[in-house]
Amino acid sequence: MREHGTTSQRMPLEGDAPLEGGAGRLTPEELRRSLQIFREKLSSDEVAYINSCVRCGLCADSCHYYLAEPQTECIPAYKLGLVTGVFKMYFGSVGKVFPRWMGARRLDRQTLEAWVDSLFGRCTLCGRCSLNCSVGLDVTRLIRLARSTLVSVGLVPRGLQSTVDTALQKGNNMGIPRQEWVETVEWLEQELRGELNDERARLPLDVQGARLLCTVNPREPMFFPLSIVAAGKILHAAGESWTFSSENYDVTNYGLFSGDDDAARVMAERLVESMERLGCETLVLAECGHGFNSNRWKGPQWLRKRYGFEVRSILEVVADYVREGRIKLDPSLNPDLVTLHDPCNLVRLGGVVEDQRYLLERSSLHFVEMVPNREKNFCCGGGGGQLSMSEFSERRLSAGKIKAEQIRATGARVVAAPCHNCIDQISELNKHYKLGVETKTVCEVVAAALVTEG
Amino acid sequence: MTPFLRYAVFLSSGFCLVSLLILLIKTFAFGRRTNYAKHRGSAVRGVLYAFGRGMMPTEKESARRHLFTYSAGVTYHGGILAALVYLVLLLLEYELPAPLLSLFRLLLTLGFVAGFFLLLRRILLPAPRKLSCPDDFAANILVTAFVLLGAVHSQWESGLPLFFLTATAVFLYVPLGKIRHCVFFFYSRVLFGLFYGSRGVLPQEKKQEAA
Structure with a gap:
């Protein structure tokens, strides 16, 4: 259980010039609250990183923002400095006395605006800088x-906040009503039966005691x-x-992106509730x-408990099927050159x-790495959360x-991306940079190579 | 003069150690979060990786891309360590054998050159300059001077009071500014190993194609 140290410092926050944005x-009280939240979220690990x-600055060219736009504002160390500066101002002994010397900064309106622009607008929380950091700081x-902290004062960009709100209010981030989801599954079941020419094929719903409970990204029933x-x-x-x-x-959890731990907790708990209600052994996370990060790693932390069931990616489950000989694949059914995008999370x-990789190597004739x-x-x-923040x-x-x-360097015709956010972004990149590729999930590539009876 | 400075070095190093200890206690007072997720890999292997292979340019793109700066950083820190050991030996009035003294001379000289290069890099290149605050320059100047004076003394056996004086200043500054990373680096590196190790991300057995 996390313990808190001393309570937040009461430094004057008023007096900074108001901004248009x-x-x-924000009122002085809200500014004080933001500092309080900042303090409450700090643990010893973050303080050590700071x-x-x-x-x-060696992290600079590990960041895709910096590589695309080589400005200081895009360097991870600069973005991090916006955060560490606030710590030094209120919780560092020297920074309080000599702020300029230590690079300390007040948590005022300007800082919060800079946070929104840099920390939402120039960061995908991909963690590549952390891997390349000389020290190994978890910048993400x-x-x-x-x-x-920005959540606490309502400064999350509107599109991202609205995705979180929709998920909280409607149960999934696309706001799909229950009946519509059930009917979609029924319709897709007919499609599956037609494709397999097998009346026993099912997309089962609410089967008590099934071994696996499968999740979906709500973009799948809507668009894919x-x-x-x-x-x-x-x-x-x-x-x-x-x-x-x-x-x-719903496998998604935009609370991870917005930084809203309370919302994230609610969303993670829903899948736990489904698991407990249906009595399944393994929670299978869609591509x-x-x-995956939210439910496999962060969920137990948000809920402060160990899960009594396994949490696995569908890729792990399907790879086991191939290893165990439960499904057979014919790579010649996917003759195009396939490459793989690795989603950061x-x-x-x-x-x-x-x-x-194991799956793509066995389900496509030609597989090439990026x-x-x-x-x-x-x-x-x-x-x-970049895809939901239209301003960026x-x-x-x-x-x-x-x-x-x-x-482009791979020369591939097909990009397999086990993530729907990545698929959306790569589809846009495909149009914007005229790549001439097709994007698919890994399961789509595997399913196309599946050898079925009859 | 020198006996007085000798005491100053002892006192300042004591201040440094106690202050760093207090800093660590204050850091731990923020509390740790428990990891409830079932591990996928080995946290121990992750930590070993973090302090071993994970530091190598073969594993780290940033080090590979900036091999010269990376090498300067390693050499600089080697020089600092040598200066500290040299300082301790002087305080103990230990007579160094000639080959060992030559080794110290080499390490200290290289350390100074590397430190000076890193200082110039921070001053001259726009990006590092914009990232820096006065503390960054002060820390670099102070420590580089300490290494330089160590090198000078190892070569000509002169400037001992100045070496002790700089050492005192370094010890006094360590807990106040960025040099405190001498302790927190290890803390962060352990966290790095725990994170990637427990998640089964690192170490990767399969060989990567280099960027």
């Missing part, structure tokens, strides 16, 4: 901490229903005991990078590194140039 409306940064964690059919086809071929839930099936921050790859891969630019979309596309160049 969102922070301009005391470790030497501002060497400190930036998310600052985002949490074939990815649900692909997953269903594989699970059916493996003879798996599985189910969807008619409620609380969704941040959904699944790979660098999630640890699912090899299973997707360079660099695995945990060293570049972010596509769509993470950290120009920067997002510009920062995606690095990924576009990586894809």
Whole structure:
């Protein structure tokens, strides 16, 4: 259990000039509250990181924002400095007395505006800088901490906040009513039966005691229903005991991006509730990078408890089917050159590194890696909630140039991306940079190579 | 003069150690978060990686891309360590054998050159300059001077009072400014290893294609 140290310092926050933007409306009381939240979110780990940064700047070209736009404001150490400066001002003994000397800064309206612009607008929380940091600082964690502070004063960009609000109010981030989800599953089940020519094929709903409870990204029923059919086809071929839930099936958790721990806790708890209600053994997370990080790693932390069930990515489950001979694949059914994008939250921050490769190597005739790859891969630019923050979309596309160049260098026709945020971003990059590729989930590639009876 | 400065070095180093200890206690007072998620990999292997292979340019793109700066950083810190050991030996009035003295001369000289290069880099390159605050320059100047004076003494056996004086200043400044990373670096590196190790991200067995 986390313990708190001394209570937040009471430093004067008033007196800074009002701004036109969102922070301009904040009252001195709200500013004080933001400092209080900042303090409450700090743990010893963050304090250690803050005391470790030497501002060497070697992290600069590990960031896709900096590579696309080489400005100081895009250097991770600069963005981090916006956060560490506040710590030094209120919680560092020397910074209080000699703020200029130590690079300390007040948590005022200007700082909060700078946080919104830099920490929401120039960061995807991909963690590539942390991996390349000379010291090994978890930059992502400190930036998310600052985002949490912005939540407390209502300074989360509107699009991102609205995605969180929709999920909280409607049960999923697309606001799909329960009946519509049930009907979509029924319709897709007919599609699956038609495709397999097998009346026994099912997309089961609310099956008590099924071994696996599968989740979806709500973008799938809305825009990519074939990815649900692909997953269903594989699970059916493996003879798996599985189910969807008619409620609380959303794998996404935009609280991770906005920094809203309370909202994130509610969303994580919903999947736990579905697991307990249906009595399943394993929670299977759909191909969704941040959904994996949220539910596999952060969920237990948000809920402050160990889960009594397994949490796995569908990629891990399907890779096991291939290893165990439960499904057979014919790579010649995917003759195009396929490459793989590594979603940051699944790979660098999630640890699912090899299973997707194992699957693509066995389900496509020609598979080629991007360079660099695995945990060293570049972010596509769509993470950290960027796709929902329209005010930063120009920067997002510009920062995606690095990924576009990586894809083009492979010469691939198909980009497999086990994450729907990444798929959306790569689809936009495809149009913007005229890459001429097709984006698919890994399960779609595997399903196309599936050898079915009859 | 020198006996007085000798005491100053002892006192300042005591102040440094006690202050760093207080800093650590204050840091721990913020509390730690418990990790409730089931591990996927080995936290121990992650920590070993963090202090071993994970520091190498082969593993770290930033080090590979900035090999000269990375090497300067390693050399600088080697020089600082040598200066500290040299200081301790002087305080103990230990007579160094000639080959060992030559080794110290080499390490201290290289350390000074590397430190001076890093200072110039911070002053001359726009990005590092904009990232820096006065504390960064002060820390670099102070420590580089300490290494330089160590090198001078090892070569000509002169300037001992100045070396002791600079050492005193360094010890007094360590807990106040960025040099405190001498302790927090290890803390952060352990956290790095725990994070990537427990999640099964690092160490990766498969060989990566280099960027």
